[in-house]
Amino acid sequence: MLLAFTWWSVLLFTKNRDAFYAKRDLLKIGLIAERLIESDHEFEHNINYQELHKEYKRQEWMIFGEAAVFVVTLIIGIWLINRGYNREMLSAQQRRNFLLSTTHELKSPLASIKLVLETFIKRKLKPEQTEKLTHAALQETERLNHLVNDLLLSAKLEVSYQPNVEELNLAHLVGELIERLKTKYPVVEFQFHQNGSIPNIQADKMGMTSVSLNLLENAVKYSSDQPKIEVNLGLKNNKIILNVADNGIGISDKEKKRIFEKFYRVGNEDTRTTKGTGLGLFIVQQIIKAHEGTILVEDNEVTGTRFKIELPIKGVGKK
Amino acid sequence: MRILLVEDEENIRKVVKLNLEMDDYEVVATGKGRDAIKYFHEQHFDLIILDVMLPEISGFQICEQIRLTNMEVPIIFVTAKDTAMDKISGLKMGADDYITKPFNLEELLLRVKNLIKRTSKSPDNLPEVYEFGGNKVNFRTFEAVGKPGEFILTK
Numbered sequence: 001m002l003l004a005f006t007w008w009s010v011l012l013f014t015k016n017r018d019a020f021y022a023k024r025d026l027l028k029i030g031l032i033a034e035r036l037i038e039s040d041h042e043f044e045h046n047i048n049y050q051e052l053h054k055e056y057k058r059q060e061w062m063i064f065g066e067a068a069v070f071v072v073t074l075i076i077g078i079w080l081i082n083r084g085y086n087r088e089m090l091s092a093q094q095r096r097n098f099l100l101s102t103t104h105e106l107k108s109p110l111a112s113i114k115l116v117l118e119t120f121i122k123r124k125l126k127p128e129q130t131e132k133l134t135h136a137a138l139q140e141t142e143r144l145n146h147l148v149n150d151l152l153l154s155a156k157l158e159v160s161y162q163p164n165v166e167e168l169n170l171a172h173l174v175g176e177l178i179e180r181l182k183t184k185y186p187v188v189e190f191q192f193h194q195n196g197s198i199p200n201i202q203a204d205k206m207g208m209t210s211v212s213l214n215l216l217e218n219a220v221k222y223s224s225d226q227p228k229i230e231v232n233l234g235l236k237n238n239k240i241i242l243n244v245a246d247n248g249i250g251i252s253d254k255e256k257k258r259i260f261e262k263f264y265r266v267g268n269e270d271t272r273t274t275k276g277t278g279l280g281l282f283i284v285q286q287i288i289k290a291h292e293g294t295i296l297v298e299d300n301e302v303t304g305t306r307f308k309i310e311l312p313i314k315g316v317g318k319k
Numbered sequence: 320m321r322i323l324l325v326e327d328e329e330n331i332r333k334v335v336k337l338n339l340e341m342d343d344y345e346v347v348a349t350g351k352g353r354d355a356i357k358y359f360h361e362q363h364f365d366l367i368i369l370d371v372m373l374p375e376i377s378g379f380q381i382c383e384q385i386r387l388t389n390m391e392v393p394i395i396f397v398t399a400k401d402t403a404m405d406k407i408s409g410l411k412m413g414a415d416d417y418i419t420k421p422f423n424l425e426e427l428l429l430r431v432k433n434l435i436k437r438t439s440k441s442p443d444n445l446p447e448v449y450e451f452g453g454n455k456v457n458f459r460t461f462e463a464v465g466k467p468g469e470f471i472l473t474k
Contacts, residue, residue, distance in 0.1 A: 099406035100400070104372055107399035112330040118424035119334055123341055133337075200466040 002074055006287065009067035016063060018058040027052060057216035071248065094278070098263035101277045105147050109140035147277065153210065154262065154279045157286040161173070170208065170240060170311075171198045171233050177212050185220050188227040195234035207287040212242075214280040215307050220244035238313055239293075246305035256297050260285040282287050320435055323364040324348040325355040325381065326397070327373050331420075335368070335397075335427070342428060352376035355399075356384055366394060366435050369400035371409070379412050386413035393434040397422060 010086040026119050027048055031037045036046070043049055119125070125133070153161075176188050178242040219229045223246045232243040251259060258264050284307075288295045293311040300306040322339055327350040336348045347362065349355050352373040359367070367385070371378035375465040382394055393416075396409045401419040409417045416430055449456045454465040461472040 088329060100372070103401075104399045107420045108328045108331065111399075112328065112334065114421045115334040115338075115424055118340060121422065123338070129337070132336065136333065140330055 002071065002078075005074060007066065008009055009063060009070075012063045012067075013060065015057065016059050019122070020052070020141070023052055024049065027309040038150060080125055091199055092263075094261070094263045097265050098278055101265060102147075102151075105277055106144070109144045109147075112140040113137045125188075149316050150277065154286075157283060157290075161286065161290055163207055163287070163290050165202050165204060166270045167200045168205055168208060169198075169200050170242070173205070173208060174212050174231060174233060174242070177209070177216060181220065188220055188223065188229060191228070191230045193230070193232045195232065198233055198235060198240065199313055201240055201311060203291055203311065204287070207290070210288050211284045211309070212244075214284050215244040218280060219244055219248070219305075222246060222248035224303070230248045235313075240309075240313060242309040242311070243306055245300045245304060247300065247302070247304040250299055250303055251297060251305050259297065260295075320365040320439070321345045321347070322431070323355060323362075323367045325352065325368065325378065326350060326370045328370070335377055338424060338427065338428060344431075350374070352381050352403070353386060354412055355381055359385055359389075363460065367392060367394045367433060368431070369394055369396050369414070371400050371405070379408060382409070382412040382414055389440065391427070393438050395427075395430060395434065417459060430437075 008111045027046075028037075028043055029046070031043065031046060037043045037098075115131045119133060120130070123180075143162040175192060178192050181188070182190055216229065216231070220227060223229065226247075228247045230245045232241075232245075234241045260281050261278075263278040264277065264282075285295055287311055288311070290310055293309060298306045298308060322344045324332060324336055324339070324346055324399065324407075326335065326348070331350050332350060333420065336346045339346045339474055342392055347364070347369070349358065350373070352361075354368070355367075356376075358364075358368060363437045369378040373381075378396060378398065380390055382396070385392065385394065390413070393414040394414045395418060396414050397418045397420065398409075399420045406417045415434055418427060418430065441469070447458060449458065463470040
């Protein structure tokens with residue numbers, strides 16, 4: 001198409017030039033016949049020729065201008081289509097990744113529970129084996145429950161989430177969650193620092209639990225072989241500041257821009273080292289937004305990632 | 320009979336291993352693809368059960384690598400990927416069977432049993448030591464003795 005436009009412009013230029021030459025020759029013959037000019041020099045200074053030449057140059061610039069507008073419009077069009085196509089491909093890839101990860105996250109616990117129940121039917125197990133398998137099945141039901149909650153919450157966040165605001169002691173909530181995770185992940189070193197006295201905030205308890213748990217679980221998931229997670233809670237400029245830092249592999253600058261997108265997961269689902277659906281950070285950001293707060297992702301010192309949340313003390317709509 | 324079980328879901332791995340062991344199979348289980356390849360090259364297995372979505376290296380890639388050197392060992396894919404395209408990809412890679420999660424325990428055990436029965440050599444037809452013209456081949460220890468000396472055979 002670009003070539004067609006260029007060819008069209010060249011043709012127009014040529015035709016314009018040919019037309020000018022023809023008109024010029026006609027004018028010259030006329031002037032010679034009327035004995036108004038006697039040399040080429042006189043012809044070039046003839047007012048009629050100069051008018052004709054001016055008109056020719058004007059038309060030439062007009063053609064050049066039109067061609068330039070067409071080509072620029074075309075290039076912009078191609079760029080827009082290409083950008084749209086790339087975005088569509090990226091979003092299709094994200095949807096595929098979500099489908100794969102959700103399929104994996106839904107079917108794996110189901111398969112585990114089914115296998116445990118079938119083993120109970122088929123085998124005569126020792127009491128300790130029965131206990132172990134029962135514990136495994138319960139663990140999987142919890143995982144399923146967590147996934148279903150995340151799916152429902154992410155759907156709700158997009159259409160009708162209104163924080164159920166109540167007075168909340170965030171330090172107490174985060175401390176409790178850390179204690180729970182210490183039991184769940186005994187190898188992880190958790191450090192919780194509270195800088196000064198933290199006032200109660202007006203916030204949705206369930207939402208804040210989801211935010212804190214998602215950040216803490218993420219920190220565990222992406223930590224190094226000797227996981228160390230540092231949580232800091234403080235007060236600055238009448239805002240609660242919550243920092244969650246890990247010593248994991250970190251997030252590249254390119255990925256930092258996208259990690260809060262719904263379903264976004266880094267890499268290929270077939271060779272995924274961590275489990276998840278790509279909903280966690282989307283949920284976190286949406287809940288923080290609904291509380292009129294902000295969330296930032298930064299590089300942690302030495303290595304790893306740090307999430308920084310700022311929340312207004314007075315809560316939603318009470319500035 | 321020895322089985323290599325590659326499954327990154329810890330609970331599934333534990334339950335399948337327990338059931339296979341209760342059926343008198345010797346099971347080596349791992350959740351990591353790279354370990355699976357290492358074990359495969361170091362040890363002899365009569366069957367491999369492979370998940371597809373694994374950390375670092377996918378089950379399809381493991382199957383492909385195994386098939387470069389070994390076309391005999393039966394491979395069963397056990398995975399949550401259940402589209403026709405996934406199944407075709409798995410079978411194209413050289414797998415012998417493809418089971419989707421959540422699967423039936425009895426079905427998996429029967430498929431394992433049948434595949435091993437079909438692919439393993441009958442002990443009646445395969446003597447432990449085979450002799451011909453002053454040469455000896457030991458099929459259990461994979462050693463051969465001939466005029467030039469002793470050789471260790473590849474498995």
